[in-house]
Amino acid sequence: MTQKTSFYFHPHNIFGGLSNRSYEEAKFLVVGVPLDVSGTYRTGYRFAPMYIRQAAAQIEFKSLRYENELSDRDIFDLGDIALGSNLESNLKDIENSMLELRNEKKIVAIIGGEHTITYSTFMGLKAERIIIFDAHFDLRNEYAGMRFSHATWLRRLLENIDTEDVLIVGARATSFDETSSNPPKVLHVNPLQLRSEEINFIKDWFKKDKKYYISVDMDCFDPAYAPGVGNPEPEGISPTTFFDFLLKYVSQLDIVGFDVNEVVPQYDLSGITSVLAAKVILEIINMILSK
Ligand SMILES: [Mn+2]
Numbered sequence: 001m002t003q004k005t006s007f008y009f010h011p012h013n014i015f016g017g018l019s020n021r022s023y024e025e026a027k028f029l030v031v032g033v034p035l036d037v038s039g040t041y042r043t044g045y046r047f048a049p050m051y052i053r054q055a056a057a058q059i060e061f062k063s064l065r066y067e068n069e070l071s072d073r074d075i076f077d078l079g080d081i082a083l084g085s086n087l088e089s090n091l092k093d094i095e096n097s098m099l100e101l102r103n104e105k106k107i108v109a110i111i112g113g114e115h116t117i118t119y120s121t122f123m124g125l126k127a128e129r130i131i132i133f134d135a136h137f138d139l140r141n142e143y144a145g146m147r148f149s150h151a152t153w154l155r156r157l158l159e160n161i162d163t164e165d166v167l168i169v170g171a172r173a174t175s176f177d178e179t180s181s182n183p184p185k186v187l188h189v190n191p192l193q194l195r196s197e198e199i200n201f202i203k204d205w206f207k208k209d210k211k212y213y214i215s216v217d218m219d220c221f222d223p224a225y226a227p228g229v230g231n232p233e234p235e236g237i238s239p240t241t242f243f244d245f246l247l248k249y250v251s252q253l254d255i256v257g258f259d260v261n262e263v264v265p266q267y268d269l270s271g272i273t274s275v276l277a278a279k280v281i282l283e284i285i286n287m288i289l290s291k
Contacts, residue, residue: 013050015077015111016282017057025073028285029106032080033094033121033259035113037087038149042230048263048274049080049111055271056278063286065247070285075109087148091120098124098257107288109281112261114230118215119153125257127213129165130157131250133220133242135173135233139183150230150262158184167205169245170194170220173233191237194245206249214250214258216280218273226276228268239276243283251287258284 014020015030032049039045062069081097083090098121101108110121115138122130132154139158143151158166168188189199219229222236260277268274 013053015053015056015075016061016278018072018075018077020076021072023076026076027106027289028075028109029101029104030075030077030109030111030281031097031101032111033083033113033117034080035083035087035090035094035117037085037090037114038116038144038146038151039114039230040144040151042264042267044264044266045112045114045230045262047265048113048261048277051265051268051271051274052111052260052263052277052281053077055274056282059275059278059282061282061286063283063290065243065283066251066286066290068286068290070282070289074285074289087116087146091116091148094120095124102126102256107255108257109285110257110259111277111281112259112263115150115215115217115261116148116153117261118259119148119157121257121259122157122213122215123160125213126211127256128161128211129207130161130167130213130215132166132168132215132217133170133237134168134215134217135170135219135236136217136231137168137171137174137178137183137186137188139186140178141181141183154186155183158186165210167202170237172235191235191241194237194241203249206253208252208254210254211256212250212253213256214284216258216260216277217262218260218277219262221276226263226273227270228264228266228273229262230264231262239279242280246284246287252291255284255288
């Protein structure tokens with residue numbers, strides 16, 4: 001009997017409800033990194049890849065800004081990296097898996113997980129510069145007795161790369177505790193500056209001959225748009241500001257990988273944070289495809 005395939009949804013939770021048609025043809029690899037170890041407030045990051053994959057299956061793929069619609073053939077979803085409770089061995093495993101993927105010459109789309117993963121994904125993919133969208137600076141030297149955590153990972157990364165290779169967009173939350181440990185001075189633009197368009201001081205930072213990594217902590221958005229995050233922070237940016245920023249400054253850069261992190265589905269009662277996270281991934285893919 002011929003199988004009536006049109007009657008059936010794909011039984012597995014593959015990103016966007018896609019079919020994982022061809023690994024060879026795919027330009028993008030989706031990888032879930034459900035790290036959920038160092039959270040100190042609202043945890044549950046481990047469930048985010050599952051929810052964001054589902055959300056991506058229920059929204060359209062065509063981009064308004066790029067006049068592009070990614071297809072089934074563009075993306076292959078590898079599944080999640082298996083992780084346990086030992087943070088440092090998890091970080092090693094994440095970095096090693098990225099080192100492997102780097103040889104595949106594809107762009108890696110990572111679904112976190114807590115923000116700590118970005119230390120390892122960036123290092124493994126051997127990117128040169130990082131654009132971070134985040135309410136926070138994550139520059140503490142130690143947090144809750146940990147040298148590696150969601151609040152310290154950028155400080156650790158800056159022990160490996162130069163300060164001038166980092167830009168933080170949407171930053172608005174810091175503390176005396178953070179600034180008193182003399183963190184490196186990182187170029188950043190806050191939501192008020194983004195609204196008033198007084199951001200000429202960053203326009204020369206973008207260089208076309210460098211390899212970039214984009215990290216999107218979903219708490220960069222205002223909690224009205226993204227309530228389901230570990231550490232919500234009022235006065236964040238809107239999705240429109242975010243997508244306009246990508247179009248204006250990021251769309252022509254050489255991107256080797258990106259992540260979307262810090263979603264906590266249990267606090268995302270309407271599911272809108274996962275939908276926005278899925279949209280961020282789809283839009284970045286369309287942006288890169290239309291370059
Ligand atoms: Mn954050």
